[in-house]
Amino acid sequence: MKLRCAVLDDFQSVATTVADWSSVADDVDVVSFSEHFASEDELAAALAGFDIVVTLRERVPFPAALIERLPRLRLLIASGMRNSVIDYAAAERHGVTVCGTASTTTPPVELTWALLLGLARGIVPEANALRDGGPWQSTVGADLHGRRLGLLGLGKIGSRVAQVGLAFGMDVVAWSRNLTAERAAEAGVVLAASREELLESSDFVSVHLVLSERTRGLIGAKELGLMRAGSYLINTSRAAIVDQDALLDVLHRGAIAGAGIDVFDVEPLPADHPMRTAPRLLATPHLGYVSQANYATYYTHAVEGIRAFLAGEPVRRLG
Known part of the structure; x- marks a missing residue:
């Protein structure tokens, strides 16, 4: 049988x-x-x-x-x-x-950059406006060259994201609890003095950490409050690393320029979930590995x- x-x-x-x-x-x-x-x-x-x-x-x-x-x-x-x-x-x-x-680590690396570039250049609203007969240009894109990319985590995925950032001419810094200056230098980036310093100084912050008890809720209201008003957050790692309610709050208040999110506390997202309608959010249905x-x-x-x-x-x- x-x-x-x-x-x-x-x-x-x-x-x-x-x-x-x-x-x-x-x-x-x-x-x-x-x-x-x-x-x-x-x-x-x-x-x-x-x-x-x-x-x-x-x-x-x-x-x-x-x-x-x-x-x-x-x-x-x-x-x-x-x-x-x-x-x-x-x-x-x-x-x-x-x-x-x-x-393979390649798909989440590529999606990270799809989200980051989509946010920086307003791809979705501009494409939708063009298709729907809306205004011809309504956003001013954020430059990557010369801007700071802060990576929370510099493992297999984070280090490859760093390579792309360097190719764009970005200033790349990284932080995790066990990351050393020598390991960061091997990846061609600089070790941030602290998580707080990375959040305060970066124009783009991208999360590439393994979820554990030490990283769960690592980015909460206090940490999001350190980010610049014109900065962007990308999370293609695990939803629980970033406090979702705190993220929704800063997006609604315009405290950061935007977020690119591929992971959520509940998947698939319920139809009435607030992440579906949050402003300044470019969200994808956990496509990182797809x-x-x-x-x-x-x-x-x-x-x-x-x-x-x-x-x-x-x-x-x-x-």
Whole structure:
């Protein structure tokens, strides 16, 4: 009897076409869900009959309570090699193997710059005005050359964002709790004296930190209050690093020039969520990792993970 595999949040309905699933077709029936299950009850009901689940990033939590409601579940594959919303101890207790996939840093780097440039040059309002017969030019673009780009985090993604900033002729500074002047210099940037100094002095601030107890709420009302009135904030990392209510407040007050946000406290965003209508906000529906190459990698590795599990030799185990 075939095993059943559920692919969650396949919004574009591409999971079974961007990768070759034929190598497991004789043993596994794959069902792709294009709708998001908002509650644990909905998710438990939908997945009750599945032995394998493939989930994207950290969008869907798998706490102990949910795992306990999925007695057939034997393999959980999450894209990427880091996932903070899976209860690994509960998975082990219930005999669930948890595996990951490779991923690339290129798509979130590119989206970071899409948001930054879109904000700086007023691309969305100008394009909409042109299409709708509105005024011919209504904004004055912010220059990048000679302006300061402040990076909160200089890891794999942050360091590549820095390279692009340097190519634009920007003055790039970076800060994180463990960042040293030597490591910053290796990336061609300057270590900021403090988080506060970076926020006060930067024209553009971009977040590239891993979410942890130390970074949760790192940018709150006090920190946003340090930013210049003409500055911009970009967050393609994790929503919880920036206090969302505080961000909405500064956007409505015009205390900063704008924000480019790709991550939210609730995903997908409810229709009446205030982030959908906030002024000075360029928002995208968590597209940072959504690219043809990344999806091909995710789902190809998901197939490899299933095949390896069936052979009794799981690969890329998490936990």
